[in-house]
Amino acid sequence: MLLIYQSHLIWYPEIFLDNNVCVGIMSDSSERPKNSELKNCIADENSNCVVCELNGKLICVVNKKFANRFLIGNITYRVLALTILIFSGLLIGHWWMLISYAIILPLTFLVIEPRLLCSHCPFYEKEGKCLKCWALRGMPKLWEYKPGPATRTEKTVMLIFGMFIDVFPLVGSIWGIIHFALNTINNLFAGIGLIVITILFLIVAAYFSKILLGNACKKCANFSCSMNKVLEEIVKKFLEKNPKMKDAWIKAGWKEE
Numbered sequence: 001m002l003l004i005y006q007s008h009l010i011w012y013p014e015i016f017l018d019n020n021v022c023v024g025i026m027s028d029s030s031e032r033p034k035n036s037e038l039k040n041c042i043a044d045e046n047s048n049c050v051v052c053e054l055n056g057k058l059i060c061v062v063n064k065k066f067a068n069r070f071l072i073g074n075i076t077y078r079v080l081a082l083t084i085l086i087f088s089g090l091l092i093g094h095w096w097m098l099i100s101y102a103i104i105l106p107l108t109f110l111v112i113e114p115r116l117l118c119s120h121c122p123f124y125e126k127e128g129k130c131l132k133c134w135a136l137r138g139m140p141k142l143w144e145y146k147p148g149p150a151t152r153t154e155k156t157v158m159l160i161f162g163m164f165i166d167v168f169p170l171v172g173s174i175w176g177i178i179h180f181a182l183n184t185i186n187n188l189f190a191g192i193g194l195i196v197i198t199i200l201f202l203i204v205a206a207y208f209s210k211i212l213l214g215n216a217c218k219k220c221a222n223f224s225c226s227m228n229k230v231l232e233e234i235v236k237k238f239l240e241k242n243p244k245m246k247d248a249w250i251k252a253g254w255k256e257e
């Protein structure tokens with residue numbers, strides 16, 4: 001999720017927390033039973049977020065408006081990436097970049113990212129066969145929920161796939177533009193098309209960077225993601241509310257200072 005994942009094409013702050021889902025339910029979240037089998041408070045429909053001290057400090061509840069904008073931004077980014085690789089294929093004369101991207105892109109979102117990253121996210125424990133979070137909403141849940149943090153290997157492999165789907169189109173763009181520069185007259189259509197699409201791609205990439213890196217990553221509840229920037233004290237408070245997660249984190253080597 002560079003992508004990312006979004007200025008002022010959208011407006012977001014309070015959208016991270018839409019407490020409608022949790023309003024009027026049961027007692028104060030601080031009174032949740034300390035049962036290790038209890039679902040984490042994001043997945044537990046009985047959580048009372050209204051009185052929770054973390055309300056507004058984490059992206060705990062999905063706001064459909066924000067999630068839809070995120071989805072549109074993400075789809076736009078990927079369509080532009082594929083278009084870049086089509087134009088560069090026209091210029092360079094081979095298609096392996098487009099084909100490999102078209103295969104790895106769905107594989108990443110459908111299988112790899114849900115396994116390596118999402119299966120450790122509190123949202124993954126929600127009911128249902130599809131993800132109900134704000135980012136990869138609707139992806140099938142093929143894996144078991146793992147309350148512990150992602151391992152170093154999982155994070156490394158995820159970074160490799162993430163870099164590929166986010167940055168590889170720029171390799172195709174630069175390569176294609178070099179071909180265009182070497183033979184401008186014969187490649188006017190594809191060359192100009194590639195430059196225009198690359199500019200649009202960079203604008204969407206900046207939009208995603210601002211939203212994700214600048215905001216969402218500071219509030220994302222998937223604390224073990226390499227890009228996560230939630231403050232340690234918030235992580236501690238969240239784990240305190242969720243003993244099953246806390247146990248799994250401690251077993252994985254997390255230390256409460």
Ligand code: SF4
Nearest residue numbers: 041042049052054060
């Ligand atoms: S941390 Fe849990 S209880 Fe608190 S606002 Fe988020 S989902 Fe609700």
Ligand code: SF4
Nearest residue numbers: 118121133135136222
């Ligand atoms: S919010 Fe959680 S479940 Fe959704 S895409 Fe991010 S890591 Fe995956």
